[in-house]
Amino acid sequence: MDNGQFVIKVILVLAFAAFAVFLMLPGRGVRHAAIRRLVMVALLGVTVLAVIFPVAVNEVAHFVGVGRGTDLLLYGLIVVFIGNSILVQRRYRNTERQITELARQLAILQAPPPESAGATVEPVVEHPVDTAGSQQPIP
DSSP, X not given: OOGGGHHHHHHHHHHHHHHHHHXXXXXXXXXXXXXXXXXXXXXXXXXXXXXXXXXXHHHHHHHHTOSOHHHHHHHHHHHHHHHHHHHHHHHHHHHHHHHHHHHHHHHHHHSOOGGGGTOOOOOOOOXXXXXXXXXXXXX
């Protein structure tokens, strides 16, 4: 393994491992929303700094073992793209699950009553119970 690229390899592997952990954790709650917002603000900040100080991007790239700053930005773009893809897939699965549940409930609510389908169903008669626990005859 090339020692010059060791740092960037560790950073990329850790980023992908963080996505794997994020994927396994439950996705609902205020905590996940807060983490997503903080990550988005951090990415926005890094992007603004990269535009203002392009030489610094080259220096950071050389420090982590990447030849050029543009290559480092490409690696970052790939990490963000994969993270976004994972997030979109997770939301899609949750939405699909919710739509399936709603469709089932709607089908149950719109189902015709059993007697209209030609089946004969005897009505269920509940016997009232007095406070002593004995059943009273139905008039």
